[in-house]
Amino acid sequence: MTMTPVCPFVKANRPDDPSVKKNSEVQNKPVCPFAKAACSDDQNLNKKPESESKQEPDERASIPAKCPLGYDSQTFKLGPLSCMICQALLFECGKCAPCSHVFCKACISRFNDCPLCGADIEKIEDNPDLQKVVDRFIEGHARIKRPQSNSSHEEEEAGESKTVIYEDVSLERGSFLVQQAMRAFRASNIESAKSRLNLCAEDIREQLARMGNTSELCSQLGAVLGILGDCCRAAGDVSSAVTYFEESVGFLLKVSKDDLEVTHTLSVSLNKIGDLKYYAEDLEAARSYYLEALDVRKDTMNHQAAPSQILDVAVSLAKVADVDRNLGNKDAALDRFQEAIKLTESLKLTSDESGLEQKRLSVLEFLNAQLSNEESNPYS
Template identity: 70%
Template structure:
């Protein structure tokens, strides 16, 4: 999975509060003792038209920590984690006879238990533990808040107050994306897809309530792109195209003055083009490659001094030219290859941009090889 997807998602969550449901969540009985500053960045929830009373400045609350070790900075292995993919358990399975548990997709690749070395006689589903994991995910980052509807209710000691869950799915989104990335890197694609689908569902719910804000559209665009990567890894090209197209639709709603959004949009278009190309639909592939090229060309009009953007344009030119050659437009293809070469040869990189230099060299090598393989002009009518 491309790191760009996750990078875009996390960029829009930089100002989030910690993801752990236990962080800064006060005890059930001290709703009126939190300091105003603690709630200044949180949405105050309304219920039946009544707003909660301003909280007292008295005394202190303890900032609890998640018992499983999850917080905004780290995602530690815990009792609900699979030690193979290092993500939360998915399709939890138990080894017999040692009873150690893993994700089914992870442990299915082993004959001996990775923890104790015992021979695995069979693998059994552990539904009880999986239900616990699912409940943990459902509750993660959904912080309980007491609802006070009147001053009288606030003063009644020991009275059971209504409890609601503050909607902080953006925070849960970062948690789910992190788990998905871990699973995907370990080739546990079903787990990654499940976590990302839940994240997308959360964001769609936010969009229904708040509308197509830039933050939500960029988040959903990134998550849909990752879902497309999952489907492609699973061999489901049609579903991958659908996710990439939906990603494009949401990213197109955003201003094109952000380099990361521009890059992610062009990547989505290219990935659709790749899938069409491998499916043999060259005209459709060229259409998507060309759209990506236009997005990238527009970007360098405003930021012509950004090397990564220039490299992106060269890559898009190469993709379009490759299709042109395959559909018989050899002269057009050669022009595209030559334009890309000129761009890369004129690109000046700093010593600290060694990674870009390696990429530039790789693309140049490909382009020169394509020109060396120039096909003779067709003599057929």
């Protein structure tokens, strides 16, 4: 059973997930720092004379700032800075000759004809100047520049420039980088995805150094590292994938187990390490990670037994049982398969949970097949 990584900045769903509609668009929509409204008056301006307290609020503090490169925070449209193939920010720009259309080099290298105009691609040239613009765009979204309103109009009349305050908005930048990384990842532009995720991880590490191991930062870094592990696994770099997953686990373990979403992400990372160890035929190590994931999921189920959590436990039981069977522990494998079947059969879902019902039936079919094999071949 494959699990999808969880976006650390948009609860429970990754950016561009088609299932994220009404609530997530309203509550969790990532915001472009350049699109933020200017800040409100500082604390000193709150101490106004009584004669001024009834006046209309100063409109100078509510003028929205716009991204100078045309970034649209509502749709993430980037125009000339995006690759038309992967729909993400350009990475290692490649310009087609002779038509001069620009794409990510990794994306366009799969084509013989230009996807935009159909012209034969004679060669792909580097475009470092445009790449520098893209890199400056990313760096610009690290902070937001905002004017500080003054309590007196005299300074403006005197022509004095306003103070500029830089506000740290790395969380919005993090959401933006993860969104771009997931677009690239889905288009198999792995190096682009890794580059954006590494920038995001660096931002969060800097905040951790300043603020300490807060639950929010640890959960975000744990999730980002987990997606980096997915990228390495997709690229066949098993060693790096295990390293990222293990580091992800380390940060997620620092978060309270009351956060059900984080504990689910933790169990997924543990299972992924177990899978990699399993495929490397290190069965004892695989069993250890599968058991740890099972313990996390059972503990979570004790707090709140949602249908999806019960299915997660059943899947973990099946993973441990499969390893037990391969290690020759037939009785233990049989017991775990039976426990998983009992859990899955006891799960009652409503008509509104049709998607989960399909998964339940799929898991149950798999478990019954495995149990049948065990019972028909007790000495195999």
